[in-house]
Amino acid sequence: MFKRWDKDIKPSEITPEASFLNRRQLLQGAVAAGLLPSIMSSVEAATIPANGTFEGVTKWSGSTTEKVNSFQDITTYNNYYEFGTGKDDPAANAHTLKPSPWSVQVTGAAGKTGTYTLEDILKPHALEERIYRHRCVEAWSMVVPWVGFPLGDLLKRFEPTSQAKYVQFFTLNDRAQMPGVRYPVLDWPYREGLTIAEAMHPLTMAVVGLYGKVLPNQNGAPLRTIIPWKYGFKSTKSIVRIHFTDKQPETSWNMAAAQEYGFYSNVNPNVDHPRWSQASERRLGTGLFAPRIPTQMFNGYTDQVADLYRGLDLVKNY
């Protein structure tokens, strides 16, 4: 059981945002004045903190104001089939995952391919907390305060070429760390893909934490993606490889059941799953007697993302 104080405190609550900014300005000013060596200007650089709690996380202005789900709900009810197919399996089994040391292989149509350590990957990025709606294809949803940065900022550093029309992501596939991959439930490793425009979209996040803390193993430590207008399975947990390609890449659930899980998998109340309705969803944590809520087109992010799909038949391209 989680203690009360584990749940609710965000670093941004401990230190008011104004103090962050002041401190930063102070340091920048000090650097500019030559009072401090210039290396100190990298105070914003993201690292995985040893004590498990991020510092200097700014709050993104676009966050939803809906009630945020508890840390308990977010970390004990999710799908991560590499640790078992039950919703509580990831929380029970993911302790065997070793998120450090970690490295990510970058391959395909990019100028700077190669293997990068997690530290290399995070270094230049400032972390922010973004509260997004999270809609599972199974018709339940949560509201989650993710910690991360725009994925596009990371992908740009690898200098994708004009051939890079799509990006594919791979999850770790290691029997020693993941009991679930002994069973051929999916064609391991888990893989997902986005068009380059989707991957570069400012809402698409590279995530390293939630609730101001380092991402728990069961939620995809140490690095995952979040694409808030798509069903949850379109994001990739515990990423070990990023591949730029000119062809629409293979994606795990599409490989398992193409007629049920399309490449796009945008949240869409008008296109039902063949076996259940997507018109409404159960918002977890709202109580036993709370009604389902209507599902919103693009999970409520239509204004930001509809342009990506102009002229595309969203019924055919589900």
Add this chain to the structure above:
Amino acid sequence: MTPRWVVVTKVGIWAACLTPLVLLILAGAGVYGSLGANDVETILNVCGKTGLNLLMLTLSVTPIRRSTGINRLVLLRRLLGLFAFFYLVLHFLTYALLDLGLLYPLIYGATALGISPSQQLLADIAERPFITVGFLGLVLLIPLAVTSTHGFQRRLGRRWAKLHRLVYVVAVLGVVHYWWQVKSDTDVAEPALYSLLLAVLLGVRLHHRSVNAKAAVAAANAGVQPPQPREKASH
């Protein structure tokens, strides 16, 4: 007089069968345990699986009785069957009332929801094969539950046994409902296990019938009366 062991066993069955419900209520009230993040799904799953388990147990009574020769086991069958029905009704009510919110328009007002639960229910039953199949199974159980009394058993005579063979259809529908509900063809260990169990339970009966039929033919060839099955309503 009902033998003492039957009374004791029946009390045990009542206690065992009510345990899942009591645990759900304690968890829901926050007294003991927890329904988890998706409370409605937990209730739905516990009731559905308990109902299916009890249905399988009901179907196991006759093969166990035949192989052990403890004929009085049949006295427990109705109780197990009725508890199966009870949990499957709760399973349906959880889906209709809590998940879809059939009563929500009364509580929150029809316009607050943006979706009509009653229309969704009808659409689900008509269009979602796994719900159609599950609903059909539950509907077919109703006449069996109603006619489970001694009175009906006596009044219907041979037709009672025939009617109650519907339980095979219900069990098959229940397992199909479970297969079609899982997210994809990837998560099938449990439905596969139920299918296997059901196949064994039905296979045992077919084998029993063919053995009996052969015995009847052999007896007829030998010019003697075929042995009557020792019991009627043999399923």
